[in-house]
Amino acid sequence: MGDVPDARRGRLIVYLGSAPGVGKTYAALGEAHRRLARGTDVVVAYVETHGREQTEAQAEGLEVVPRRHLEHRGASFTEMDVDAVLARGPAVVLVDELAHTNVPGSRHEKRADDVALLLDAGIDVITTVNIQHLESLNDEVERITGVRQRETVPDRVVREADQIQLIDMPPDALRRRMAHGNIYRPDKIDASLTSYFRVGNLTALRELALLWLADRVDDQLDDYRRAHRIQEPWPAKERIVVAVTGGPESETLIRRGARLAQRAAGAELLAVHVIATDGLHAADERRLERAQQLVASVGGTFHSVVGEDVSAAVVDFASGANATMIIVGVSRHGRLRRLFTGTTGDRIASLAGAVDVHLVTHDQVGGRLLSRPSLSPLSPGRQVAGWLGAVVLPLVLAAALHAVDDTDDLALATLALLASTVVVALVGGLLPALAGAVIGFLALNYFFTPPTGTFTVSEPRNVLALVVFVAVAAAVATVVDRASRRAAEALRARTEAATMSALSRSVLSGEDTAEAVVARLREVFGQDAVSLLRRAGSGWVVLASSGAPCAATPDEGDTRVRVDDDSVLALCGEPLRAEDQRVLEAFAVQAGLVLEHRRLRERERAEATSTALLRAVSHDLRTPLATMRAAVDGLLAPGVSGADRTELVAAVDASAGQLESLIDDLLDLSRLQSGLVHPVLTARSLDEVLPLAVAGHPGVDLEVEEPAPLVSTDAGLLGRVVANLVGNAVRHAGGAPVRVLAHERPDSVEVMVVDRGVGVPPEDRDRMFEPFQRLGDGTPGGLGLGLAVARGLTEALGGTLTPEETPGGGLTMVLSLPRAS
Template sequence: MAQGRLRIYLGAAPGVGKTYAMLAEGRRLAAEGADVVVALVEPHGRRLTAAMAEGLPSVPRRRVVHRGVRLTEMDVAAVLARRPGIALVDELAHTTVPGSRNPRRWQDVEELLDAGIDVITTLNIQHLESLNDVVEEITGVRQHETLPDPVARRADQIELVDLEPEALRRRMTHGDIYPPDRIETALTHYFRVGNLTALRELALLWLADRVEEGLQRYRAEHGISAPWETRERILVGLTGGREGGTVIRRAARISARTPGSELLALHVVPGDGLADPVPLAEQRALVESLGGTYHQVTGDDIAAALLGFARTENVTQIVLGASRRGRVMSVVRTGVGRRTIRGSGPIDVHIVTHEEAGGPVPRPGSGSGRAPGPGRHRWSPYRDRRWWAALALAAVLPPALALVLTAPGTGVGPAGALLLCLLLVVVIALVGGLWPALLAAVVSAVLADRWFAAPGRSLSGARADELLAPAVFLAVAVLVGLAAGTAARRARRAGRAAAEAAALSRLATEMMRGRELPALVEQIRENFGLTSLSLLLRETAAGVRTRWYVVAAAGERPPERPEDADVEALADSGLTLAGRGRALGTDDYRVFAACGAQLAVAYSRGVLARRAAETDTRATAERTRASLLLRAGRELRAVLRTADEALVRLGHGAGTRADEARLLGTAQLSVRRAERLVADLETLNRLHGGALATVLRPVDVGEVLTASLDELGPGGRTVEVSVPDGLPEVIADAAQLARALTALIADALRNSAPGAPPSVVARALPGKLAVRVTDGGSPAPPAGDRPPGARAEGIAQRLSRELTEAMGGALTAAGTRGGRFTVTLTLPAVAPPARPGPDGTPGPG
């Protein structure tokens, strides 16, 4: 069965017209012949919205009676049975009525989508989970009904319903959004122009990111590499040099002048090596502090790697530091900046001057300049530009020197000419090693034979003593070339070893700091310049083919099986590190396998930690269960003993009818206490097992207290209750709060002396509301060494405490000298007590 399609009308605030737009679209589709039904619409008394819903077929809503109040909710079963083509469901983020099929409406919608039914729904930006803290900071109101972002991002289509803040406020003043008694408060609190403008910007930016994801998918699917200037992206190239801070700040200023732009920083590491992040740590921190993101890729050609990344990320501007090469080196080899400009095409390239421009290029390990990378594995001279440059110098400079020395009037003899040629060979050996130096020596010897031999003579026909100087010349050239080549190889190996050690050390450090596996995998992926990387777990069962599971992954389209990867390494028994993007050389693969082994250690450590935590949790649960059973046994025995004594006395004849009635009432009360005790134990068991659902929403404490006293029966009428007018609502589950208060009040009644009824007092605190339950004083003296008023925590108090904590509140107990015992239950309030009543908090819509 095909999955249904989800379409969301997104709004920045209540009242912008999301529900109206949804209904208008439903009417349009119905006019075109689509099977459209209204599954759930909340008009909230808005005339135009209700009128738009008229004429559309609808599925009757299910009626639910909750605590004596009749409520309605979407009938998911009826919608599934009706199987329309399109269902209109309002308020995607809201909580359903207690007792519904699912606790959240988006879960109802997912059932409809799984059944192949298309759904059109509405959503306010403040209900997105990722923006909850931002919305609270802007408006001062905490949204307790949130929607996981992946649910919204999975939508096939999201359409923004936009309205200017002033236009929305005009709608508010006309009574099109809230009732008249809430308009003034809403306009001066939640619906201030600044709040609405900020929420509108949030909605636009979030939707822009969503559109950007779709654009990137389209470009990837159609193989489009040229940048599209839909959004300014400024890329700054980093070498790790001291000029990095200057270039980063310049790029940040360019980005700041372009609203909505994005700042990216890139460091290119040689394609056959690893990255050493230490010299780049400060620059990376600077980029992130300026709101940018840091990236690292691998490539032999820095300019090509830079442009490739820019085209992949749809970059529109590149910012580079001016070349640090001097004039001579700029003539010998074109710099990265010039090559980037030549290949940039439509991408603008900015060259930023700095103090290091035109200076010497720092060598690796010098403490400045480009961050040192590791040496190349399996070094080949044919891949080294220095080798080719030295070869060219060996072919060009000796003839040029010969032309200079043979010019009339130079006055340089054969011995001086050979010494100059030897100096030239030494320089070429230092640049390119043995083979260029040997070529220069041979060319110099041939030229010496042609230009510097005596007239009519040549070195080929000279005596043995005449061949000594050329022979020494060739030997010195070979030795210098060997020494230079050996030194270069050792330097490369040392750099390689240092970089490998740095990479493995950094990975081990991050593991010791407790970084999660995905972050470690991302670090390895960046170090090796792979496009994606996965840590795979193999599961093999008897008679079942081998299956692979992705434990952690990073990058785009990470491999899900080893055969999908370009490089793989066995990390541990059953674990494989698989990467996609490029093959690795022998040395890189060795480090790659070592990183895989470290990841396997981190994974095993995590498994052991989870098992230990589960074991501790189970042990704690067993201790708690044993403690509760022991405590419940004591209370149950006391209750049953009271009932048994009353029944025994009743059986032996209690005397008068009044005595019989009293004993019978005592027995009945004890049986009810035993039933309540068993019910409390069942509730605690469900709470500990995670089977007790808690639905938080604004609740009136006065109504909950009334329900709790009704639950107590006749005993509830002997409780003194004080609930002032104008108390704010609390964020709680009404049923669970009533259960907690019932248990506390019943416990206070049991521990009150005759004629001293317990009291219940509710009062507002800053951002909270407290309900204090105080008994009338224990009729018996405290047992053991407990101070007056002290009492061991019973089942009722334990149940109330855990229910309160499950709702985000707290419960404290304290005794007094008068033998009275007070329990205070505190829960977060919807609004500060300084602003009682409606405060403009957005309702549905």
């Protein structure tokens, strides 16, 4: 490789064609000639002229690096010689057809990788590619043209180019070039004009190229604005930002934004939802989810940002996105609140600057003088206590002070009644506190303001004192109530966060079970019982439950939440509040993940067993088939004696039996793992199974405890497992006797097949369960189909099969089975 003259990375110049035949290679060759005329060292590493005279003429006068010749499947091919180009070390190299896939045996699989190597060497590269070869547009191109492009290049490669030159041509002009024979040979012209090169196809490809390149130019504009710290938007492209609150008007705003975006070709729709920094005022998650789905359905994107000031956050997002318009709904608040606090739309309009602000009216616009107060988060008992305190406490304090204090001090009474208002606000909330302030005002007027005993006030300063008392009491009650609500919301948010965190950890760990989910759900919400139900035909089955009695159908639950189309969580107990819905749905999502994980695990186990079995059977089928074929050929040969004929028939019979056994294994296990056949688990004595399994294997000692243990199993499948284990042990024991033992354990029964053969090293014991795994040395110690089938059947029976070293040498296979209850 030649020395790299400059440590810099080379520049990539891409000539992007909107369709085949528009002249991108011709234009790239023209650029090479212009650089050569300026004294630049330019070579051609690869150019494909397709036999076009104009392109071949354009390539004349340029140095061409010889191509590399490769042989593949008996044919000769030529590819770009990357090593030769690197050794030549030019300043600029021309490489045609960037999306090309190299012939096997080349340095890289894709020509784009060759180009990347040249760029790393500091060589500038001029290359070409058509729009239909970009990876992200492959599906769209196939829908338009009906042709699937087999050679593609990642969009990232072209987007990161230093310069992109679009080579475009009107569809009619391109079709004329085709008709004149400037693109394809005459025998292909008619077929091309009536298929790929139809006007509609060429127009659509042209639009794809223009839109893709416009996005790339837009990225460059964003980079330029960031590099030069330009904050104000440059309206180079129509971008509409919709401010989504999560309220009922959100869908109306999104649809209005989508209609406005459709009026401008290439416009983008972006929906933004601002999450408050304190995290206390959470939007309705279900409405936000519906808004996200609606945005996606109209071709927009949904974004969530965090901000203390909603208006400023929306404007900052719009400025960062270089938006041209912000759509915001008219305030839902009442007229009085809008009068004193203003509206989000007004504040956005004052901050937006050059960005247009579009106010949209909707059915939820507030028209009342006072907005409806939100429901109290306090319990009914506290609300009743608050109202009683509002009426009784001021009167009791006023009477006590009036009876004890002969001076009737107005200041002391004012402080005492103000304290009672605070106490009522803490206990019962805002409305009882305001009522208590009014009653305190009347008590102060009647008992402590001269002339006492009447509601008449003689001195103006006392009137002012009473008014100030009411104002201060109302303000203090409002602050205390709001602080109480915020504290309750913060506590609830902290509890929700802790619950969500626990759920997230269980999801990431993958160790959660359906039983754990329903138990945690019952604990968090204090329910009597929780059931996870799945639809089974016309009824329901309980997958997991916690507490008793549990609901057997969704209708029996007091609260129900959908997990998926066939699964439901049913809760029995106190009905949950609306605020609990978000956490409840999180539990439903977790339950769905658990069920999906269970299904995937079962499917993975079934596929693994089926794959292993197919590999094993396909390997083992050859031996009996070869034996049968040789025996049949012998029987058909002339002059076969009677003894030879008998021996050949016996060989055919033995091979047929072996072949039948393999096919039975294949069919039974395939049905079993696909869910079509299930083991029939019954209580069976090992005396019924083991003798039949070891029959036909000489030199096997069977030792079973008396009385023989009972196991929960399928006798036929267990017999196959033991027969396979014994057969493997006999083949690899080297003539030594094989022992089959059975022992009872507290929760299981172990069947051990013990041999005194060469054994298997500990590091290879997991690998030996792979079908026909010879452990890399080809010795007789390798194990094959028997162990692969045995492990698959054992897992289907709910047992385990593990290898252990036999003391003194050899291998012991331990088959653990569940005891019969």
